[in-house]
Amino acid sequence: MPADLSIDRGAPADLEACVGLWLVALEARDGFAPSDGTADRCRGKFELPIVSWRVLRGDDGEVQGFGLVTGPGTGRPQDPADAAYLSLLAVAPAAQGSGRGSALLNALLGDARAAGHPAAVLHALPDNTAAMRLYLSRGWTPVGEEFAHPLFGRPTVTLAITLR
Structure with a gap:
């Protein structure tokens, strides 16, 4: 990750920038709004x-990127009951493939591990x-059955990782 970047804790003032980045990243990924x-x-x-x-x-x-991990039980009912949930992870499209997502993932999983969660799911x-x-x-591995995404019906998989 370039030295001119920092990974900080998110704050309420960051919310709309994160939502905006999420929408931009989805549009870049999917090719439509x-x-x-x-x-x-x-x-x-x-x-x-x-x-x-x-x-x-x-x-x-x-x-330029953000990630959000929420508590166990905040994903799908079929998710492992003790797993923290990686709800969102996004990097600005122009910066993807540069290690920024990996750096964010490291920080997020480190926080989940430090909070005592034995596993994470996404x-x-x-x-x-x-x-x-x-x-x-x-090291994430598939668990459970494929399901339809709740907003647009596309096939979606569940992945899990042990944090201990």
């Missing part, structure tokens, strides 16, 4: 019990090859 309700769904995740919220900033203070689109490559290379 996110569906109605996506911004509100994203905001709602920040109202859940937060284990870790990290923000990647450039030296100008602008948000939901990902199998056709999001960059995200899947990152997670699988870091």
Whole structure:
């Protein structure tokens, strides 16, 4: 990760920048604007019990990435009961592939581990090859059955990792 970047704890003043970045990252990934309700769904995740919220900033203070881990039980009912949930992870499209997502993931999982969570779980689109490559290379493994994404019905998988 470049030296002109920092990973800080997220704060309420960062919320709209994170939501905006989420929407931009989804549009870059999918090739079209996110569906109605996506911004509100994203905001709602920040109202859940937060284990870790990290923000990647450039030296100008602008948000270039962020991640959010929420408490066990905040994902799907089928998720492992004791696993913290990696709800959101995004990096500005122009900065993807530069190690920033990996650095954010390290910070988030370190926080979840320090908070005593034995495992973490996430939901990902199998056709999001960059995200899947990152997670699988870091030791995340598929668990459970594929399911339809709640907003747009695309196939979605659950991945888990042991934190102890």
